[in-house]
Amino acid sequence: MDIIETVFVRNNLVVAFAVVGVVMWVSYFLADKLTAGRIHGSAIAIALGLLAAYWGGTVSGGSRGVADVTLLGGIGLMGGGMMRDFAIVATAFGVHISELKKAGIAGVISIFAGVIVSFVVGASVAVMFGYTDPTAITTIGAGAVTYIVGPVTGEAIGASDAVITLSVAAGLVKSILVMIGTPLIAKRIGLDNPQSAMVFGGLMGTTSGVAAGLAATDPKLVPYGAMTATFYTGLGCLLGPSVLYFIVSAMF
Amino acid sequence: MIVYGVALLSVCLVLGMLFGEVLGVVLNVEANVGGVGIAMLFLVFASNSDKFKALTEGVSGTGIKFWSAMYIPIVVAMAARQNVAAATEGGLLALSAGVAAVIVSFALVPVLSNIGKGDSPAPDTSEEQEAG
Numbered sequence: 001m002d003i004i005e006t007v008f009v010r011n012n013l014v015v016a017f018a019v020v021g022v023v024m025w026v027s028y029f030l031a032d033k034l035t036a037g038r039i040h041g042s043a044i045a046i047a048l049g050l051l052a053a054y055w056g057g058t059v060s061g062g063s064r065g066v067a068d069v070t071l072l073g074g075i076g077l078m079g080g081g082m083m084r085d086f087a088i089v090a091t092a093f094g095v096h097i098s099e100l101k102k103a104g105i106a107g108v109i110s111i112f113a114g115v116i117v118s119f120v121v122g123a124s125v126a127v128m129f130g131y132t133d134p135t136a137i138t139t140i141g142a143g144a145v146t147y148i149v150g151p152v153t154g155e156a157i158g159a160s161d162a163v164i165t166l167s168v169a170a171g172l173v174k175s176i177l178v179m180i181g182t183p184l185i186a187k188r189i190g191l192d193n194p195q196s197a198m199v200f201g202g203l204m205g206t207t208s209g210v211a212a213g214l215a216a217t218d219p220k221l222v223p224y225g226a227m228t229a230t231f232y233t234g235l236g237c238l239l240g241p242s243v244l245y246f247i248v249s250a251m252f
Numbered sequence: 253m254i255v256y257g258v259a260l261l262s263v264c265l266v267l268g269m270l271f272g273e274v275l276g277v278v279l280n281v282e283a284n285v286g287g288v289g290i291a292m293l294f295l296v297f298a299s300n301s302d303k304f305k306a307l308t309e310g311v312s313g314t315g316i317k318f319w320s321a322m323y324i325p326i327v328v329a330m331a332a333r334q335n336v337a338a339a340t341e342g343g344l345l346a347l348s349a350g351v352a353a354v355i356v357s358f359a360l361v362p363v364l365s366n367i368g369k370g371d372s373p374a375p376d377t378s379e380e381q382e383a384g
Contacts, residue, residue, distance in 0.1 A: 105367060
């Protein structure tokens with residue numbers, strides 16, 4: 001047992017490649033045999049990943065899903081921010097400038113609309129649950145933007161730890177729902193071309209959610225959605241503790 | 253050389269991240285503002301330009317295509333390291349806020365996708381009412 005652990009831990013990234021490879025194979029097999037290709041193999045793989053993350057988090061009590069399980073620590077590196085961003089940027093290879101220009105304005109508008117709409121929705125839910133303190137309302141609203149904007153805003157305006165934790169949870173729910181929901185809803189919202197993908201990325205904004213959601217829908221759309229989504233968190237961090245907080249303070 | 257493509261990709265990412273970080277400092281925000289998006293723009297320009305042909309065509313290009321193809325497996329690993337347990341422990345408030353934000357945002361995709369296509373200002377006003 002010790003020997004296995006030593007080898008697995010020492011080569012954790014390589015172990016991760018092998019494990020993810022097996023998960024991909026199983027997922028594509030299931031997609032093909034059970035759903036006759038109706039559900040994308042990558043959608044199944046992502047869902048399995050989330051299930052594994054839930055299991056990992058419950059077993060280890062950590063915050064990094066399956067990556068907190070000793071033998072699978074390499075998943076943390078493989079699925080971490082650095083590798084994710086590296087692979088996202090690589091998907092831009094071969095994208096035509098003309099496609100980006102076509103959706104340019106709609107893309108920019110969607111980023112602003114996305115941050116504001118998610119904030120308003122999150123803040124309204126907080127009010128409905130009985131919060132009257134502008135700091136708490138703003139922080140929970142910011143959490144509905146993304147799980148990064150929530151704590152950044154909360155810490156800047158002095159929200160309590162409990163409220164910040166709630167805002168992170170709201171952001172996580174959003175991110176996970178985008179991962180799972182996007183392939184299911186894609187057709188109905190016209191998500192099948194570069195322009196709508198850019199708008200989608202700007203509106204949803206959660207980089208992880210958009211990255212996984214589009215991968216499970218149509219990998220060709222990934223670069224367009226990812227490009228706008230990466231500006232979203234920055235804008236949220238800019239507006240959350242400033243303009244949006246001032247507006248909420250004036251109202252409550 | 254395959255590493256030329258990988259190196260180009262890496263340089264794009266690092267430069268983009270630096271820009272994003274500087275943008276964050278300029279705007280006084282505790283976050284990297286669009287670093288990945290800026291890096292993607294660099295790569296788009298490089299792959300559409302003749303000057304970088306030596307780094308983007310033939311074997312060099314496969315160095316970038318490999319990482320592009322690794323995207324989905326990396327996203328699966330990313331899904332597996334999300335804090336799903338915390339999301340389920342957030343209770344009804346977190347669940348409602350997250351779900352509602354996603355539903356409203358989904359609904360806005362077809363509305364905003366029409367901007368620029370018919371250049372009608374109509375979607376603009378409905379979006380602002382939503383925001384107010």
